Amino acid sequence: MTSPTLDTQTIRIIAGEDAHLARNYSPLPVVIARGEGVWVTDVEGKRYLDLLSAYSALNFGHLHPAIVAAATEQLGRLTLTSRAFHNDRLGAFASALADLCKKDLVLPMNTGAEAVETGIKVARAWAYRVKGVKTDAANIVVAHGNFHGRTTTIVGFSDDESARDGFGPFAPGFRSVPFGDAAAIDAAIDENTAAVLIEPIQGEAGVILPPKGYLQAVRDICTDRGVLFIADEIQSGLGRVGETFACDRDGVVPDVYLLGKALGGGIMPLSAVVANSDILGVIKPGEHGSTFGGNPLAAAVGERVVEMLATGEFQDRSRALGEHLSERLEALVGDGVTAVRVAGLWAGIDIDPARGTGREIAERLVHRGVLVKDTHGQTIRIAPPLVIRGTEIDWAIEQLKLVLEAE
Numbered sequence: 001m002t003s004p005t006l007d008t009q010t011i012r013i014i015a016g017e018d019a020h021l022a023r024n025y026s027p028l029p030v031v032i033a034r035g036e037g038v039w040v041t042d043v044e045g046k047r048y049l050d051l052l053s054a055y056s057a058l059n060f061g062h063l064h065p066a067i068v069a070a071a072t073e074q075l076g077r078l079t080l081t082s083r084a085f086h087n088d089r090l091g092a093f094a095s096a097l098a099d100l101c102k103k104d105l106v107l108p109m110n111t112g113a114e115a116v117e118t119g120i121k122v123a124r125a126w127a128y129r130v131k132g133v134k135t136d137a138a139n140i141v142v143a144h145g146n147f148h149g150r151t152t153t154i155v156g157f158s159d160d161e162s163a164r165d166g167f168g169p170f171a172p173g174f175r176s177v178p179f180g181d182a183a184a185i186d187a188a189i190d191e192n193t194a195a196v197l198i199e200p201i202q203g204e205a206g207v208i209l210p211p212k213g214y215l216q217a218v219r220d221i222c223t224d225r226g227v228l229f230i231a232d233e234i235q236s237g238l239g240r241v242g243e244t245f246a247c248d249r250d251g252v253v254p255d256v257y258l259l260g261k262a263l264g265g266g267i268m269p270l271s272a273v274v275a276n277s278d279i280l281g282v283i284k285p286g287e288h289g290s291t292f293g294g295n296p297l298a299a300a301v302g303e304r305v306v307e308m309l310a311t312g313e314f315q316d317r318s319r320a321l322g323e324h325l326s327e328r329l330e331a332l333v334g335d336g337v338t339a340v341r342v343a344g345l346w347a348g349i350d351i352d353p354a355r356g357t358g359r360e361i362a363e364r365l366v367h368r369g370v371l372v373k374d375t376h377g378q379t380i381r382i383a384p385p386l387v388i389r390g391t392e393i394d395w396a397i398e399q400l401k402l403v404l405e406a407e
């Protein structure tokens with residue numbers, strides 16, 4: 001499972017990306033041609049264990065047969081209508097997702113960033129029309145280290161320089177406070193605050209878990225101060241952390257869920273904002289939309305995904321295997337690993353700088369047939385498909401041990 005190291009340019013040529021593809025990513029040196037379950041195969045036929053799952057968009061693995069069947073059946077009937085007309089799939093998807101979230105309205109979009117943008121618009125409209133905030137005065141409290149997507153409004157309230165630098169001017173109306181500090185949220189709220197928008201666990205930041213009691217405190221503060229609690233569960237939700245939502249780990253119910261990634265079953269982009277009608281009902285016809293949002297193909301896929309989550313089977317797997325993963329990773333602390341943070345089948349692993357950077361470890365793992373992603377220098381992130389087996393986790397950890405020992 002080892003191959004000679006190819007330089008970035010050679011890999012770009014093999015992938016056919018050297019001529020015309022913009023360089024907004026620096027992919028790891030592997031060119032994937034096929035996928036099935038937790039495994040992918042490169043153009044030369046070598047197999048790799050996919051421990052990234054497209055940042056949790058592949059929670060059910062590559063080409064899950066039940067999701068492929070739903071998509072294939074729908075591909076033969078109807079793919080796109082636009083919302084200018086009704087289609088016969090969207091209502092059933094919305095009902096199923098509302099049930100899963102125990103809310104009563106669903107607004108479908110495509111990408112995660114669009115769900116976040118929609119959540120911001122809903123919160124502002126709610127502030128003006130329900131709470132009575134003066135026109136254009138609304139603010140939203142966010143957390144340091146956040147990742148909510150790549151649009152200009154969203155990167156404007158990021159504190160990651162590489163996401164922001166060169167892309168201003170940015171939209172006003174956001175206040176950022178330290179993640180995990182509920183008192184700081186309370187202090188940032190004023191009479192014009194529409195919402196608190198946070199990831200219950202910060203994924204891109206390196207799988208950062210807030211201190212115990214934080215989410216409950218945020219819930220209580222939002223209730224007391226008359227502010228919406230918007231949980232960006234785009235990466236943390238839909239089974240990743242051993243529950244349907246990361247908020248469930250603390251028994252907390254936000255006012256608004258932002259969902260994406262795994263909702264599209266690893267097949268297509270599908271996102272949604274889910275809330276009760278006293279909030280989401282503020283949006284009237286003509287005020288917001290998307291050409292592809294709620295298309296029948298996405299709805300068929302999304303309904304199947306929700307059906308699969310409704311059994312609880314994937315959440316149970318994630319919880320049980322997450323404990324297994326956690327034990328294996330904890331055993332590495334002090335031996336090439338300085339810290340691990342695990343929630344279900346989701347882990348941030350801080351690499352001892354003496355053993356290499358996160359990127360170097362990720363590159364060495366590629367050569368051992370394991371795909372992970374580095375973040376913020378010294379951290380690698382893993383988020384295997386929830387269909388992974390315990391033995392596959394053990395094998396991956398063995399490979400990690402080996403690359404930590406290598407120079």
Ligand SMILES: *Cc1c(COP(=O)(O)O)cnc(C)c1O
Binds near residue numbers: 110147233
């Ligand atoms: C990935 C992600 C987004 C953005 O989703 P896209 O589909 O890439 O636009 C937003 N929020 C969180 C927490 C994410 O992980």
